[in-house]
Amino acid sequence: MSVLVYVENADGKFKKSTFEVVSYAKEIANQLGTSLTALSIGNVADGALAELGKYGAQKVLTVNNDKLKSFVNQAYASIISSAAKAEGSKVVVLAASFSGKGLAPRVAVKLEAGLVDGAVELPDLKDGKFTVKKTAFSGKAFAHVELTSAVKIVSLVPNSFKVVERPEAANVTAFESTAAESDFGVMIKDIVRASDKISLPDAELVVSAGRGMKGPENWGMVEELANLLGAATACSKPVSDAGWRPHSEHVGQTGIAISPNLYIAIGISGAIQHLAGVSSSKVIVVINKDPEAPFFKVADYGIVGDAFEVLPKLIDAIKKFKEAA
Amino acid sequence: MKVLVCISNVPDTTTKIAFTDNNTQFNTAGVQYIINPYDEIALARAIELCEGGKGTITVINVGDASTEPTIRKALAIGADDAIRVNAAPRDAYFVAKQIANVAKDGGYDFILTGRESIDFNGSQVAAMVGEFLSIPSISIIKKLDINENTASIEREIEGGKEVIETPLPFIASCAEGVAEPKIPNMRGIMSARTKPLIVVEPTEITKVAEVKSYETPAPRGQVKMIDAADMEKLVDALHSEAKVI
Numbered sequence: 390m391s392v393l394v395y396v397e398n399a400d401g402k403f404k405k406s407t408f409e410v411v412s413y414a415k416e417i418a419n420q421l422g423t424s425l426t427a428l429s430i431g432n433v434a435d436g437a438l439a440e441l442g443k444y445g446a447q448k449v450l451t452v453n454n455d456k457l458k459s460f461v462n463q464a465y466a467s468i469i470s471s472a473a474k475a476e477g478s479k480v481v482v483l484a485a486s487f488s489g490k491g492l493a494p495r496v497a498v499k500l501e502a503g504l505v506d507g508a509v510e511l512p513d514l515k516d517g518k519f520t521v522k523k524t525a526f527s528g529k530a531f532a533h534v535e536l537t538s539a540v541k542i543v544s545l546v547p548n549s550f551k552v553v554e555r556p557e558a559a560n561v562t563a564f565e566s567t568a569a570e571s572d573f574g575v576m577i578k579d580i581v582r583a584s585d586k587i588s589l590p591d592a593e594l595v596v597s598a599g600r601g602m603k604g605p606e607n608w609g610m611v612e613e614l615a616n617l618l619g620a621a622t623a624c625s626k627p628v629s630d631a632g633w634r635p636h637s638e639h640v641g642q643t644g645i646a647i648s649p650n651l652y653i654a655i656g657i658s659g660a661i662q663h664l665a666g667v668s669s670s671k672v673i674v675v676i677n678k679d680p681e682a683p684f685f686k687v688a689d690y691g692i693v694g695d696a697f698e699v700l701p702k703l704i705d706a707i708k709k710f711k712e713a714a
Numbered sequence: 715m716k717v718l719v720c721i722s723n724v725p726d727t728t729t730k731i732a733f734t735d736n737n738t739q740f741n742t743a744g745v746q747y748i749i750n751p752y753d754e755i756a757l758a759r760a761i762e763l764c765e766g767g768k769g770t771i772t773v774i775n776v777g778d779a780s781t782e783p784t785i786r787k788a789l790a791i792g793a794d795d796a797i798r799v800n801a802a803p804r805d806a807y808f809v810a811k812q813i814a815n816v817a818k819d820g821g822y823d824f825i826l827t828g829r830e831s832i833d834f835n836g837s838q839v840a841a842m843v844g845e846f847l848s849i850p851s852i853s854i855i856k857k858l859d860i861n862e863n864t865a866s867i868e869r870e871i872e873g874g875k876e877v878i879e880t881p882l883p884f885i886a887s888c889a890e891g892v893a894e895p896k897i898p899n900m901r902g903i904m905s906a907r908t909k910p911l912i913v914v915e916p917t918e919i920t921k922v923a924e925v926k927s928y929e930t931p932a933p934r935g936q937v938k939m940i941d942a943a944d945m946e947k948l949v950d951a952l953h954s955e956a957k958v959i
């Protein structure tokens with residue numbers, strides 16, 4: 390039987406979101422009374438693979454193959470589904486990452502499986518059912534989706550499940566790629582990663598700013614604050630529409646949905662479409678000069694003030710805090 | 715060039731989301747429906763790529779008759795014709811199967827969808843259609859250009875982007891950046907009424923997923939206001955009370 394978890398790597402390394410999915414999958418395996426198998430594709434060192442045991446993987450299948458070093462959607466989907474078949478897995482878990490979002494549906498079709506994309510909690514297994522909570526209506530609600538197919542696939546939203554250590558002696562074995570020649574039609578020409586940037590969907594802390602910042606030349610303060618905190622930067626839609634910030638920073642109903650531990654919103658009014666993408670943040674701080682700004686209604690901490698005065702003070706306070714720590 | 719654009723019919727982005735029947739049904743009372751905003755981006759790019767007689771665009775929707783105003787809107791924006799698969803969209807697997815069924819003999823050079831529908835946020839349909847048709851699927855793209863027999867695409871990845879070349883045919887799901895949504899003009903609105911809209915019946919398949927109930931997020935506690943002059947207090951609260959820094 391066994392639960393299968395696909396462990397995504399970036400340049401041969403596992404990220405925190407990978408350990409989150411392993412921890413999540415382990416808990417499902419425990420509840421189902423079965424074991425956990427992890428599947429890695431790409432060039433990951435044996436040491437890193439064995440480390441997956443720390444989070445509960447009893448078996449690690451690895452496909453080390455130069456052709457598969459970078460993500461080839463169709464080929465990866467072929468391998469994941471054949472590993473699920475080989476392991477007799479009835480549950481397959483992935484991360485709801487950018488690549489995971491492309492993979493999970495293909496795997497679902499191959500395995501004729503129902504898929505919940507974007508789970509935020511453990512499945513409810515009462516009465517032998519398999520019901521998963523996910524965000525719906527862009528963060529304005531949650532849906533409880535029951536999967537009724539024989540094989541079930543779940544992808545987990547980053548930052549929604551804690552990494553738990555449950556050490557097992559992981560047995561690392563090679564797995565033969567089952568990808569066909571026709572799975573390699575897509576060519577990756579280039580991968581551009583701003584290495585100094587924290588990626589927004591994975592970020593635990595996010596500093597975000599809106600039209601209240603007046604213009605792109607004023608983002609220095611926003612970036613300084615983010616750097617001090619080790620946070621990713623985000624923005625409202627009009628800010629990316631105006632080209633002040635890249636589209637990849639736009640959060641909200643038509644941008645990225647995020648659920649960091651801390652979301653600091655500076656000069657953002659809190660329109661319903663903006664809130665849709667950020668309301669599942671654990672703690673929200675709002676800085677706005679208008680005491681009537683709708684964002685205050687969903688904030689945990691509110692500061693009424695001019696961002697141009699508040700931000701330098703906040704930056705100083707954080708510096709002091711970091712020095713004292 | 716023949717292009718298929720998948721459009722879903724979703725509640726307007728300002729809709730207050732509420733549920734009835736013991737939280738098992740979405741309350742549609744007074745809800746305005748629109749083309750899913752990402753699908754507008756996909757449609758806009760298709761129109762740009764087909765401009766000057768370079769191609770034709772078909773839009774497809776899986777939905778009951780109530781979605782026709784949304785389909786007509788897509789025709790008004792600039793699609794040439796439309797297909798409606800006459801079935802309430804049960805789940806992404808079902809929707810993808812219907813689209814794949816229509817597309818398999820349609821000879822489309824490529825198919826576009828939105829990155830996700832803003833109601834169920836599945837981001838499943840594009841890659842499922844790709845798998846049903848055994849063609850490449852590229853999810854969450856930021857840029858799309860068509861060359862002779864290939865497409866150049868940029869896809870978003872964590873902290874960056876991937877530059878991809880794919881052979882035709884393929885399916886891609888579009889995000890912001892691919893194009894700016896287009897507003898229909900008067901001529902578009904007039905001609906939309908007479909553009910062909912074909913209705914086809916669905917094929918039945920086994921159900922794999924079902925929404926059992928909904929839940930609205932728990933309201934947050936009272937906001938704590940902090941004096942703008944006292945940022946030490948905020949930092950202290952974030953550290954010792956909220957424990958996030």
Ligand SMILES: Cc1cc2nc3c(=O)[nH]c(=O)nc-3n(C[C@H](O)[C@H](O)[C@H](O)COP(=O)(O)OP(=O)(O)OC[C@H]3O[C@@H](n4cnc5c(N)ncnc54)[C@H](O)[C@@H]3O)c2cc1C
Pocket residue numbers: 598599600601602624625626627628639640641642643644655656657658659660661662663666676677678679682694695696697727751
């Ligand atoms: C279909 C659709 C989809 C949308 N999707 C999204 C989405 O995904 N994400 C998104 O963000 N928006 C989205 N929007 C837009 C949304 O409705 C709002 O227009 C947008 O969020 C407003 O951005 P903003 O808060 O930055 O700007 P504004 O609404 O202009 O607000 C600026 C705020 O800054 C404050 N301010 C001004 N100066 C200062 C200062 N010196 N110091 C402190 N505060 C100051 C003001 O009081 C105000 O509250 C969408 C809209 C539509 C119609």
Ligand SMILES: Nc1ncnc2c1ncn2[C@@H]1O[C@H](COP(=O)(O)O)[C@@H](O)[C@H]1O
Pocket residue numbers: 719720721722723750752753774775776777803806809826827828829830831832834835836837838839840
């Ligand atoms: N009922 C539908 N009919 C046609 N296309 C759809 C339908 N539902 C979703 N899509 C397309 O698939 C994309 C992703 O939807 P989803 O996988 O539901 O998030 C949407 O942006 C649409 O382009």
